[in-house]
Amino acid sequence: MKTIYLLCSIILFFSSCSNEYTPPPQQKENVPVVLGEAVQNEYFKITLTNARNRTYPENKSVVSIKEVSLWDSSNNFLDKLAAQGNNKRKSNQKAEAGKSYILKFKYDNEEITAKTTIPSSFTANIHRKTQLSNDSLLVELSIKNNASSTDDSFYVIECWASINKKQTKLPFANNDSFIHNNKYGMLSSPFKRLFFSSTSPQQLSIKFLSNIYLYFKDGDSLIIKIKSVNPDYYKYLYNTEIQLQNEEFYLPNNANGYLGVWGGAYEETLTIF
Amino acid sequence: MWEYNTERYISIPIYEIANIDNVINDDSPSIKNYVYGDINGFQLKDNYRIDAGYTFQIKGKKYAKHILKTGIYSLVGKAAPFRATSSVFEGEVNIEEVALPSPMPYVSYTFKF
Secondary structure, eight states, X not given: OHHHHHHHHHHHHHHTTEEEEOXXXXXXXXXXXXXXXXXXXXXXXXXXXXXXXXXXXXXXOOOOOOOEEEEETTOOEEEEOEEOSTTEEEEEEEBOTTOXXXXXXXXXXXXXXXXXXXXXXXXXXXXXXXXXXXXXXXEEEEEEESSOOSSOEEEEEEEEEEXXXXXXXXXBBOOOTTSHHHHHOOSOSSBSOEEEEESSOEEEEEEOOTTGGGGOOTTOEEEEEEEEEXXXXXXXXXXXXXXXXXXXXXXXXXXXXXXXXXXXEEEEEEEOO | OEEEEOOOEEOOEEEEEEOHHXXXXXXXXXXXXXXXXXXXXXXXXXXXXXXXXXXXXXXXXXXXXXXXXXXXXXXXXXXXXXXXXXXEETTEEEEEEEOOOSSEEEEEEEEEO
């Protein structure tokens, strides 16, 4: 009896410490979400959805978006993005490296514009592939921007395995000090994306997990995707990666009238095997 | 003792959006990202508390002094939260404030020599 009384007292004591509540509604109830990546020589594709403000009570009404148009940086009309179901839209225009583009659409009687720039080209090469003693694989590569610019270029690196025709992002390790994952310590290894910025050519190494060859059979492949991206898109990808590791880290509101990102990327692919 | 606090500002997640990988790679379909409204856009609730206490002083040998303090924190009202977190649970924003339980008795003893 004494134990139960003591236990109840302890529960009562600690339950009184915490106070939970829902904040009053703030900001707009619905906001458009633009998510997409414009890659050189590929058709423009985006997903356009609606984000409900979670401080408002549940409301099933969704703001409809009728027309999305694509414009160049001189404000010349290029194309309309056709709806493809599942909130996806696609244009028949292809993105060109070094050019800027604008998306325009009406949302709740307000004109929303999203801008992006496809970065200029770069060259990437694999210098060496070394099979280490524990059957892990070390790949050394170099990246050089082809444009003569003094501004930083922002790069994102991903590794993709194609096993039984199924694409999977493969985690890997890196120790180079200029890589932002290591420099700022916000992301922990193994990484699914590497982030760095540079004005000069860079050499870096990627180390895959031990016994990597056990997972691959004939016909399977391992590739490295290197993307040069615009600064806003870089920041967005970096923040989303942090949020995947730390739930209490929230994405900033980009204050452009929409959420999400319409990123521009110049992509190169290197095949390891 | 009467104490009144206007509380601090925190950033809270108010929008839930799909992860960019769902769109560009058709990857991780269940992963969501949370976006906050304004930086430090929400102010926690103000709070007040009344503490009551008494100090006993007993003189010891020569210069020695025994001081016994006792009382109750937050006899009325509640203590200021020492931790505040925000989260999205089942589609709704929740704010959780964690504070010392109230009322909270205290005893302290000091020996001076």
